[in-house]
Amino acid sequence: MPEKRIILDKIEDKHSPNIDFYRGNGGYEALKKALTQMSPSQILDEMKASNLRGRGGAGFPVGVKWSFINRTFPGPKYLICNADEGEPGTFKDREILQKKPHIMIEGMIIGAYVMGLDAGYIYIRGEFYEPIQAVDKAIREAYDAGILGKDIMGSGFSFDLYTYRGAGAYICGEESSLINSLEGKRGLPRLRPPFPAQVGLYGRPSTVNNVESFSAVPSIINNGGKWYAGLGTPKSGGTKLFSISGHVNRPGVYEIPMGTPWTELFNDMAGGVKDGKKLKAVIPGGSSTPVLRPEELDGMTMDYESVQSKGSMLGSGAVIVLDETTDMVKLLYRILHFYAHESCGQCTPCREGCDWYYDIISRIRHGKGRLEDLDLFERLAKNIGPNTICAFGDAFTTPALSFTRKFRDEFVEYIKNGNK
């Protein structure tokens, strides 16, 4: 299976961010079709049939999430696009934001129409300076073309869209803390229930989806949910963007059908390990997902079920390739430094646990580790993930456990003989 560009179609053209170019290549046809020929419930049926699963990491079916919103609930309701893209290794949303912003905007308007939402916010990672400019420009173009604002394409449906810049916190990618941040509050995850579909932005029903999730919508409207589902595997519909980085010859973003064999992505597209070195490990879904050893990759295909069956997660599709020269202790040290820095700090097990983990790995890395430290990782983890407010707790214990379990000898070596 080669690359199949649906979302990334024609991004190599330098005009791809422009509305004229986008429309010239069939852009906003799906929106027109949705507004003029389809009822919200028909669209919802197509979305459910498409098997499109949320691309932010958790893989929750988009059609199901959209059905949680009560269209007739009085008062304003909001749509939020999660463009915080914070998980280390992930850089696929940036590609869309910068090169095909209109496809995301189109998906958002369709979503808003389905759920009866009044306004949308695109929460963009603050460091994404150029992507923000591209999106702002695209929004202006869409307003000028009557595609945003009042009475879109003469359909009677109105929708406003804004961008909002984050201030550089990973945790603001978590949807409820994103909502707090958007409201001008500290970016702290909220207790649930209620979920955003009941009480979201400004206390109103809201839906949060990832950039890529929205960007998949136009093709589903154009070609039908069945078609989209058929591109992938029974449980993972469509195509997915993978950002592959690390020790590969051709790092970058690849859009492939769900279910594409790992070897195709890795060898045929990314060109295999750089400089003819041997493969040591792969983190398949962003730094918070369990690392896999080469033998675990046998027969793996790039979809939610297969990666899960190998004991990891597809996550955000951030594939990090590590060659034989990789020092797993130093890498875990770096990863845990990131998480210790990014915990929001509100709940006890995470606030205290992530620094504790970082202290432990720092000692090991600097030759002051003890064998019991590896057991301590295991014991402490039991009281972090299950007891925290949000999934951040699991996000830092997971790499610590998978690294020390699967590459135990390297950690033991550091503990016994220090850092050479």
Next chain:
Amino acid sequence: MAKITIDDKVIEYSGNPNLIELAKENGIDIPHFCYHPALTISGNCRMCLVEVGTLCKNQQTGEYEKDDKGNIKVNFMPKPQPGCYQQVSDGMVIRTNSERIIEARKGVLEFTLANHPLDCPVCDQAGECVLQDYSFQYGFSRSQFIEKKRTYKKNEISPVLTQEMNRCIHCDRCARFTTEIAGESSFARTWRGNKMELSVLPGGTITHNYQGNMADICPVGALTITDFRFKSRVWFLNYGVTLCTSCGKGCSVMTSHKKGKVFRLKPVYNEKVNTYWMCDHGRLRYRFLNESRKSGHSAGGKKANFQSALSLAAEILKASKNIGVIASAKESLETCMVLSRFFREVAPTAHVDYRVDDAQVRDDRSLRPGELLRAKDPYPNSFGAREAGLLPGQGGATAIDILGAPEKFDAVVLFIDDHIIEAGDRLGNMSKAKNLIVLSPFESSLDSTAAVSFATRAYSETSGTYINIDGIRQKYCPVLPPLGDARDSWDILNQLSGLMGKSFGLDSIGKIRSHFKLGD
């Protein structure tokens, strides 16, 4: 009625109770740090974790599914849930002491304690520290945390409070109190993650009058009251419940005292008046109870025994036609009643008044601007004094008149309380008074010029009733023994009535209450 099961105990409930409260009412303690009934729920400490289950119902038949023993099967949620944040619903099954929860709680406490300095020996909170209690009850005895503990730079946050950030467990109660109750955005969580601090926001200052409550609700010793620092170990103190007398609100308070000295006041829950809180003004005014207290009577500046002081006062009052009376709304309703009757029946005069403060003159029952509790009226019983009729009669002089020109009266009866002393120059002319009779728990310079000066009991040493600005009647009881020969004011007046040939026979507070129909 809806039912839930907590640890095998079936509990009926109505409405929408909080799980921690419902459990508490039924004798089950769900340990918690960040939850406080008067604040929004933050759910951050994770100490209150419980297992939450629902009864299994067969989707088709609608009947409960049973196990081999015939018990209804329960579906427990995969992760422990915060008890403070549970929406109680009919049929819910809660476990607060299963093996899993005991493990989870231990785990949470291990994290809470990881960076805690464990400096209990030098911490004022020791003895009333929730973290100390829970560590003892639920914790590990040894820590596996061998890393360097987190330390913070020391910050002065306000004169009322001392902050020791190293002890903080980040429960956010203090900051929630500041915004939600004190209505000020001066104090909040700053920084992030493990470096999170509770701090005065840049450019801000804590100015509200309720800061002491932040220390009260701090579960550990991160916020303590500067005034009480290092004064006493709390287990050496005695405790008593009474009312604060520093304004017309009359908050319920607990005194902590030792050897006759009060060390601090803390608010006591009183649903109708102050709920959980009290103001700093009242909290720190306990000091007057310890200072310049009078334990014996005097006449003409010399010590006198009670009987001779009493006879002298009776003679003066008998001989005087024109008597000025400055009462005090720090006295109980009971005393005010006796006083009022005394100057109508025994030594009749129209010059009776309790109103020495402007707010009393205006009969102002409102709160000071921007305050949650503190009233404009500095007296706890103005309403009671008014009800007792301690106001000038036809052509009578007001308290302000008498204070201005006391020499116009044949005799002046003056109640000296802490407020009038504090107010400063109010008493400046009183040395000019002829035949001055003083009643006061405090020593003053007037003791030397007064014809008679009685030592009376402070409110903390007697019982009575106050009527607050909202018309709420509140009784109080002594929390400390009286000093020396100090008497209740009503007792002095009752004995005077006997000496002056019109005996009231009201020689106990009970008799006064029934005579004036004040209830029991």
